Amino acid sequence: MEQVVVIIDLGGTDHSELARLIRKMGVYSEIQPHDLTADAIRAMPQIKGLIFNGGLNRTVSGCKVMPSPDILALDVPKIAFGCSDMTQIDHPEFSEAIIKTFLFDQCHCDQSWTIEAFIEKQTQEIRRQVGSEHVLLALSGGVDSSVVAALLIRAIGDRLTCIHVNHGLLRKGEPEQVIEVFQKQMGATLIYVDAADRFLDKLDGVSDPEIKRKIIGTEFIRVFEEEAGKLEGIRFLAQGTIYPDIVESGTKTAQAIKAHHNVGGLPDDLSFDLIEPIKYLYKDEVRAVGRALGVPENMVSRQPFPGPGLGVRCLGAITRDRLEAVRESDAILREEFERAGLADKVWQYFTVVPEFKSVGVRHHKRSYEYPVIIRAVHTVDAMTATIAHLDWAVLDRITERIVNEVPHVNRVCYDLTPKPTGTIEWE
Numbered sequence: 373m374e375q376v377v378v379i380i381d382l383g384g385t386d387h388s389e390l391a392r393l394i395r396k397m398g399v400y401s402e403i404q405p406h407d408l409t410a411d412a413i414r415a416m417p418q419i420k421g422l423i424f425n426g427g428l429n430r431t432v433s434g435c436k437v438m439p440s441p442d443i444l445a446l447d448v449p450k451i452a453f454g455c456s457d458m459t460q461i462d463h464p465e466f467s468e469a470i471i472k473t474f475l476f477d478q479c480h481c482d483q484s485w486t487i488e489a490f491i492e493k494q495t496q497e498i499r500r501q502v503g504s505e506h507v508l509l510a511l512s513g514g515v516d517s518s519v520v521a522a523l524l525i526r527a528i529g530d531r532l533t534c535i536h537v538n539h540g541l542l543r544k545g546e547p548e549q550v551i552e553v554f555q556k557q558m559g560a561t562l563i564y565v566d567a568a569d570r571f572l573d574k575l576d577g578v579s580d581p582e583i584k585r586k587i588i589g590t591e592f593i594r595v596f597e598e599e600a601g602k603l604e605g606i607r608f609l610a611q612g613t614i615y616p617d618i619v620e621s622g623t624k625t626a627q628a629i630k631a632h633h634n635v636g637g638l639p640d641d642l643s644f645d646l647i648e649p650i651k652y653l654y655k656d657e658v659r660a661v662g663r664a665l666g667v668p669e670n671m672v673s674r675q676p677f678p679g680p681g682l683g684v685r686c687l688g689a690i691t692r693d694r695l696e697a698v699r700e701s702d703a704i705l706r707e708e709f710e711r712a713g714l715a716d717k718v719w720q721y722f723t724v725v726p727e728f729k730s731v732g733v734r735h736h737k738r739s740y741e742y743p744v745i746i747r748a749v750h751t752v753d754a755m756t757a758t759i760a761h762l763d764w765a766v767l768d769r770i771t772e773r774i775v776n777e778v779p780h781v782n783r784v785c786y787d788l789t790p791k792p793t794g795t796i797e798w799e
């Protein structure tokens with residue numbers, strides 16, 4: 373078990389910033405709620421230090437809560453930020469240098485938190501947990517489920533069965549890539565379910581975004597359960613839960629603006645025991661693990677993609693012609709962003725096709741076709757976003773390709789709206 377420095381949440385909003393900084397220095401760090409008991413902390417195998425965080429840049433008094441005397445009495449080095457009313461322990465001004473001194477001079481941590489060490493430890497842990505049993509995984513092809521698949525293949529080989537449900541709302545080339553990489557290259561047992569017609573039938577005529585999301589989420593679970601029901605002797609279900617999912621669901625009170633559905637977010641009443649091998653990792657660490665395990669770069673560096681997929685980018689009631697227009701224009705956008713060196717500089721970019729048409733002219737004749745709207749945003753946490761200032765030359769080229777290559781499209785627009793007031797997605 374690796375050494376750990378625990379961050380106790382005393383009401384700051386920047387615990388993840390701190391945890392990531394510590395991990396970057398080669399020390400594993402975890403965030404825990406303020407009411408964690410001293411016994412729970414003592415039960416951690418190699419606890420090296422405690423950081424009480426009321427806010428890194430809050431220098432005046434002001435933790436929202438105080439830790440219990442029990443925790444303060446623990447015999448490990450301690451430090452506090454944004455909590456100058458905690459007179460029992462040091463509360464210096466936050467800086468990287470202070471963290472370094474704390475970790476290495478006071479806590480005597482070694483720098484054993486590495487990606488290779490994580491992979492090795494998880495491999496052992498998965499083998500220990502699974503024994504000679506079998507594991508099932510819903511493999512969407514997104515970064516998280518792909519990395520979980522790669523880890524499990526390394527740990528238990530063909531005792532992993534992956535189910536890839538193509539709900540017909542995936543990006544161009546995605547199902548093919550999942551099959552190529554996991555089945556052909558890595559030798560996984562992969563069940564591919566082409567459920568596109570089934571999803572599109574269910575969505576036929578449905579225009580309300582929330583109802584669309586619900587249908588997609590529910591139908592996904594049904595298909596998965598049906599497929600899982602055909603298999604025998606599987607005890608475990610693996611999930612690509614990552615650390616922000618855990619930290620956010622533990623602390624966040626923000627009102628949900630949209631019902632987010634992760635087509636991996638399966639209900640817990642499925643009769644499996646859960647395996648969540650990347651649940652303590654941040655996204656950049658998940659990517660690093662994927663790279664180290666040989667998952668192709670274009671899979672590990674993939675931008676976020678909503679569970680309901682292109683379903684929420686084909687606005688209103690989904691039709692096959694507009695869905696294809698979204699898929700084809702998205703593929704062109706991705707190609708051109710790659711070519712222009714923007715793929716890893718812009719956080720998320722995609723296209724949207726609305727329900728209305730506009731008049732245009734093509735080959736000297738009137739046309740009446742759909743517009744494609746481009747969305748490209750920068751953000752840190754997806755809670756707010758600014759638009760990317762793209763070069764006109766890049767926009768010109770993308771426009772030219774979309775209107776010439778994508779059927780039923782005669783116009784391209786660029787969405788200039790930050791979040792707020794727009795959300796990142798259009799539905």
Ligand code: XMP
Nearest residue numbers: 631632633634676678679680754795796797
């Ligand atoms: P919004 O549109 O709310 O999106 O500004 C913020 C981020 O969340 C993604 N998103 C989703 N992800 N299931 C997901 O897994 C969903 O239902 C969903 N809806 C939006 C969106 O792509 C953006 O990155």
